[in-house]
Amino acid sequence: MTTAEAIALVTTARTPDDLFGGDFPHRAYRRLARLLHPDLAPGAEAAEAFSRLARLWAARDGASASKGAPKGASERAKETVITTRRGTYRIGGVFRRGASAVLYESGPDTLLKLPRSHADNDLMRREAESLETIARDGDPLLLPYVPRVVESFRHRSGGIERQANVLSRVPDGFLSLEEVRRRRPVLDVRDAAWIWRRLLVVVGAAHRAGVAHGAVFGHHVLVHPLDHGLVLVDWSQSVPLGTPITALVARHRDDYPAGVLARRPATPATDIHLATRCVAALMGDRVPAPVRNFVRGSLLSPPNDAWRLLGELDDLxxxxxxxxxYRPLHL
Structure with missing residues (x-):
């Protein structure tokens, strides 16, 4: 994003949600603030946009407080320090709350992930093991498509011991596919295509390392609309290929292929089916017949090789x- 684009975005925003309504509001604010700060972007337009950005951010905090949500300032006041054998982490406010885990601010380039319940410690261990396997056995050129495990350790607080993962932070500017759909309910096939291609690349890379993600859903897929980057996050439901997926995302139960619900071993086709459903949801119903037929075939009989499907998709x-x-994805 350029300074001019940031000025336009802030100037046309009507409510705080227009700027900070996605999965990562603090990240959106920090990115815009850097682009518009008077020390870095001189000029009356940038200064006015920076002031408006500050007002909208303050309005967002005020709205959150009125709803009983913790304000950023109060969360920062609760900051604690965790020191391990490998590093020291200053744990700040909540970055994001998920169904089974919470992500906390822990540094400029990292996030600390803790399960909500110690009963889900195994999910944190599973995520760390899968990401370490991909980092060790996967193609180094494809590692930017997945988070990096900085450290995994046990953390005791309030008499309860939880498994903690320190993960690399996805760069600024990324949005979940759920947020993309909120802003643009239907994408042009050509915009959805690069997302599909990159999804096939990341699951294909994981499969070559022997790992199935097992939960390729919109809130786990982060994309950068302008740079066309993609990161597949939350590997806590992942399993080694050839073993059943035992941790299901309840609200997506109907999206899983029948084999998952029957507790059959996960195969590459499992992730390919889920990735196809993700992209199909972005395109809606008004797509060319060849694309519609390709999607239907990929859902009914997904191949066991993401790279093969990628080649067929490119031909289509x-x-x-x-x-x-190149097509910038304007939201």
């Missing part, structure tokens, strides 16, 4: 649209 896109061209 070439036939329909010719050589690929």
């Amino acid at each position: 896109l070439d036939d329909l649209y010719g050589p690929r061209k």
